[in-house]
Amino acid sequence: MRPASDAVRFGNRRTVPLASVPLLSIDAFGDRIGADVSAGERIISLFGLPEGADRVRLIVVLGDDDSGRLRALSALVAQRYPSLTRTCPQASRFERELAEQCGVIPEGRAAPKPLRRHAPDHLPHAWRVEARHREAYPFSAVAGDEVHEVAVGPVHAGIIEPGHFRLQAHGEEVLAVEIMLGYQHRGVERLLETAERRRAVLIAESIAGDSVLAHASAFCGVIEALARSHKSPRAQAIRGLALELERLANHVGDLGALSGDIAYQPAAAYFGRLRGECLNLLLLISGNRYGRGLVRPGGVGFDIPPAMAEEVGARVERLRDELRPVAALFFDTPSVQSRLEGVGVLSTEVCRVQGFVGPVARSCGVPRDVRHDFPYGVYRFGQIPVATAWAGDVHARALVRWLEIQRSLAFVGEQVRALPRGDLRSPCGPLAPQELAVAMEEGWRGETVHVAVTDDAGRIRRHKVVDPSFHNWEALALALPGNEVSDFPLCNKSFNLSYAGHDL
Amino acid sequence: MLDWLRTRLAQRTNPVPVRGGLTPLPERFRGMPILSDRGAEAGERPFDVPSRLVRTDARRLPVLDVGACLFSPEEIVDTPEGRIAFTRDYRMASSTREGLVSRTGEVELAQALDRRMRRLFGRSLRLRSVSAGSCGGCEAELVALSNVVFDLARFGIQFVASPRHADGIVITGAVSTNMRDALARTYAAVADPRIVIAVGACAISGGPFAGSPEVLGGVPPDIPVDLWIPGCPPHPLTVLDGMLRLLGRLEGGER
Numbered sequence: 001m002r003p004a005s006d007a008v009r010f011g012n013r014r015t016v017p018l019a020s021v022p023l024l025s026i027d028a029f030g031d032r033i034g035a036d037v038s039a040g041e042r043i044i045s046l047f048g049l050p051e052g053a054d055r056v057r058l059i060v061v062l063g064d065d066d067s068g069r070l071r072a073l074s075a076l077v078a079q080r081y082p083s084l085t086r087t088c089p090q091a092s093r094f095e096r097e098l099a100e101q102c103g104v105i106p107e108g109r110a111a112p113k114p115l116r117r118h119a120p121d122h123l124p125h126a127w128r129v130e131a132r133h134r135e136a137y138p139f140s141a142v143a144g145d146e147v148h149e150v151a152v153g154p155v156h157a158g159i160i161e162p163g164h165f166r167l168q169a170h171g172e173e174v175l176a177v178e179i180m181l182g183y184q185h186r187g188v189e190r191l192l193e194t195a196e197r198r199r200a201v202l203i204a205e206s207i208a209g210d211s212v213l214a215h216a217s218a219f220c221g222v223i224e225a226l227a228r229s230h231k232s233p234r235a236q237a238i239r240g241l242a243l244e245l246e247r248l249a250n251h252v253g254d255l256g257a258l259s260g261d262i263a264y265q266p267a268a269a270y271f272g273r274l275r276g277e278c279l280n281l282l283l284l285i286s287g288n289r290y291g292r293g294l295v296r297p298g299g300v301g302f303d304i305p306p307a308m309a310e311e312v313g314a315r316v317e318r319l320r321d322e323l324r325p326v327a328a329l330f331f332d333t334p335s336v337q338s339r340l341e342g343v344g345v346l347s348t349e350v351c352r353v354q355g356f357v358g359p360v361a362r363s364c365g366v367p368r369d370v371r372h373d374f375p376y377g378v379y380r381f382g383q384i385p386v387a388t389a390w391a392g393d394v395h396a397r398a399l400v401r402w403l404e405i406q407r408s409l410a411f412v413g414e415q416v417r418a419l420p421r422g423d424l425r426s427p428c429g430p431l432a433p434q435e436l437a438v439a440m441e442e443g444w445r446g447e448t449v450h451v452a453v454t455d456d457a458g459r460i461r462r463h464k465v466v467d468p469s470f471h472n473w474e475a476l477a478l479a480l481p482g483n484e485v486s487d488f489p490l491c492n493k494s495f496n497l498s499y500a501g502h503d504l
Numbered sequence: 505m506l507d508w509l510r511t512r513l514a515q516r517t518n519p520v521p522v523r524g525g526l527t528p529l530p531e532r533f534r535g536m537p538i539l540s541d542r543g544a545e546a547g548e549r550p551f552d553v554p555s556r557l558v559r560t561d562a563r564r565l566p567v568l569d570v571g572a573c574l575f576s577p578e579e580i581v582d583t584p585e586g587r588i589a590f591t592r593d594y595r596m597a598s599s600t601r602e603g604l605v606s607r608t609g610e611v612e613l614a615q616a617l618d619r620r621m622r623r624l625f626g627r628s629l630r631l632r633s634v635s636a637g638s639c640g641g642c643e644a645e646l647v648a649l650s651n652v653v654f655d656l657a658r659f660g661i662q663f664v665a666s667p668r669h670a671d672g673i674v675i676t677g678a679v680s681t682n683m684r685d686a687l688a689r690t691y692a693a694v695a696d697p698r699i700v701i702a703v704g705a706c707a708i709s710g711g712p713f714a715g716s717p718e719v720l721g722g723v724p725p726d727i728p729v730d731l732w733i734p735g736c737p738p739h740p741l742t743v744l745d746g747m748l749r750l751l752g753r754l755e756g757g758e759r
Contacts, residue, residue, distance in 0.1 A: 116682075117682055118681075118682070118718060134681065134682055135685075154683065154686045155632075155634055155667070155686055155690050157665035157666070158633075158663075158665070159633040159635075159643050159646045159647050159663055160633075160635065160643065161635045161638065161640050161643060162634075162635050162636065162683055162686065182682050183636070183637075183680060183682045183683045183686070184635075184637055184638065184639075184640075184677070184680060184682075184683075185637070185680055185681075185682055185718055186637050186678060186680055186713045186716055186718050186719050187713070187716040187717060187718035187719070188713075190716070191712075191713065191715075191716055196554065198554040198578050199554035199555070199712070201578075202554060202555070202574055202576055202578070202712045203712045203713070205712075206639040206641070206711065206712045206713070206736075207639065208639055208640055209638070209639035209640040209641025209642070209643070209644060209737065210640055210641065210644055212641070266508060266511065266512060269515075269651070269652050270511065270515055272648075272651040272652065273515070273518055273651055273652050273653055275648075275651075276648060276651060276653055279648075280530075283529070283530055283532075283533060284530045284532070285532070286532065287530070287532030287533050287534045287577075287590075288533075288534065288575065289645070289737075289739065290641055290644075290737070292575070292576065292736065293534070293576055293577045301577050302532065322514075325507070325510070325511045325514065326511060328507070329507060329508060329511055332507075498640060499640065500638060500639045500640045503680075
């Protein structure tokens with residue numbers, strides 16, 4: 001057994017031999033995670049690998065935002081193991097997931113509630129787990145004569161994905177919220193592990209339909225790392241540019257949706273139309289409004305020839321000119337401001353402890369951004385300043401989006417005018433056996449992570465996906481108490497998390 | 505106030521016209537697929553595509569199932585046996601599941617509802633969206649339908665907050681096991697006569713998730729579908745065209 005200090009440090013989109021991942025005792029594993037996370041690292045991913053007939057190997061990937069380095073540790077466990085949550089609150093969600101996927105039960109914490117409500121799909125083959133009724137979910141409830149419960153979903157009032165929210169309220173004041181998900185569970189990880197590569201890319205593009213490029217890039221990131229395939233500078237630039245267009249479309253759409261939720265119709269209508277302009281830029285480049293077909297192992301499926309580059313540049317400029325007065329309308333109208341400020345506040349401390357990511361973290365002053373902390377591809381050369389705000393409320397989350405819109409516009413404008421040379425696709429062949437690869441991508445919602453482990457024949461043995469929403473749904477639940485029940489939709493919109501990305 | 509007026513004037517008027525020919529879309533847009541094969545009897549897998557787009561019919565000849573098309577570049581094929589390509593035609597909604605399957609890829613476009621249904625819903629249709637095991641892409645395009653460009657409301661079609669307020673439901677997603685009951689109950693909550701619209705490859709055939717044990721692979725047979733709209737996700741114009749044909753609002757059933 002290797003001591004933990006030996007753990008190999010590696011970078012984003014790199015691999016390590018599985019044999020070099022230290023195998024610790026479960027106690028040392030828990031202590032190590034607790035100590036490292038207290039010292040400022042984060043759990044990037046934590047998942048189980050069935051090992052033999054009746055063991056599960058827990059593998060954690062820890063990330064250090066300051067140095068941009070990753071580390072993997074592991075421990076072998078039987079069906080029960082001492083909970084990691086006791087030393088590291090961030091582990092809680094992952095333990096719920098592990099219990100559901102691999103049938104391993106953490107001890108010494110409250111029984112893990114179901115996360116997506118499905119039968120275990122990564123169970124060691126000698127284990128049997130009692131089938132659980134999918135509707136049986138042990139909701140917490142607040143007792144008291146004047147406490148009432150509000151249940152919302154899974155079929156919502158708008159055109160939204162399914163999820164169930166249970167609010168405990170005293171009059172108009174929310175006391176606690178529990179979010180039950182899993183309605184969108186399609187068995188994505190299992191599909192990614194079994195499908196042939198050409199189909200797996202299409203599945204990766206459909207993990208979350210508004211984050212097609214983030215997930216496709218992270219998926220291709222692990223495949224390319226394992227295949228030792230190197231993208232050309234041109235392919236990297238086109239991927240980065242498209243990812244920023246995806247960010248633009250969604251951030252602009254979110255500002256419009258926030259306007260709609262507070263009944264400020266002019267901005268809702270204008271932002272709504274301008275969101276379409278961003279999608280139409282992706283349509284121009286990839287033939288699909290969400291960028292499907294663009295990101296492929298080894299590079300990109302479509303080039304941006306000079307005439308198209310010029311058109312994209314011109315349309316981005318027009319977009320910038322059109323967005324500015326609409327954003328001014330939104331951010332300078334006092335009645336809009338008063339509706340957004342002080343609502344759904346999330347503290348910096350909670351955000352750090354829980355390891356939230358993306359614009360949610362940045363709006364409470366935590367400057368966490370994969371493009372900056374774990375730079376890869378085009379972001380090593382064309383840097384985008386990290387946008388932060390401090391208040392942690394709905395307004396701050398709107399403001400961070402607007403700042404990011406401006407920076408992404410500038411980035412796309414620059415990149416498209418100076419596209420480097422190179423092949424569209426580099427060869428991307430068989431995968432290296434017995435390795436672990438990690439690819440992180442800063443999607444518009446935040447850190448999007450894919451981890452792949454190969455077997456001795458170079459086949460994918462485990463493909464783990466961590467969507468930013470996996471972390472951030474908890475942020476919504478923590479931001480709501482103390483707010484009015486009627487502000488729930490506004491808070492929810494300000495996070496705009498993915499049900500599909502969480503449910504997989 | 506002045507700022508608001510100035511911004512409003514700068515926005516001009518945006519709705520996209522739906523009559524008078526196809527709205528041009530960019531060259532790379534992947535619309536209705538077409539198949540031209542050389543007529544030879546096909547083997548087990550006549551065209552190697554990573555979806556269920558190509559099947560063989562009773563005579564073992566290849567047919568295209570547009571309802572299973574993922575509209576990916578990987579489904580473009582050019583071999584000695586034949587050729588599959590995408591056209592820029594976004595009109596491909598059909599009244600029947602079989603209408604999406606043909607030797608050439610040509611979809612049998614949706615027929616208008618009968619007179620009674622048209623009288624009820626032709627000028628006012630209220631729909632409830634049910635998302636069930638999707639990626640959220642189709643929902644995003646349904647949201648876009650209500651913006652000022654596609655402006656669904658100008659045709660009297662609206663998405664409403666409850667199945668009790670609705671004349672029909674729009675189903676997206678491959679129908680996950682976890683959503684099966686909620687979908688059945690939402691459908692039951694809509695009063696007869698009602699309309700069901702299946703939007704996207706997932707709702708029609710399971711899409712990229714076909715074969716997963718966690719999904720039913722599309723709208724279950726006990727929910728009769730009136731309009732099938734292919735796409736991954738369908739362009740808002742595809743949805744709009746399908747809905748207007750169903751309501752008899754686009755003259756002439758021909759292309």
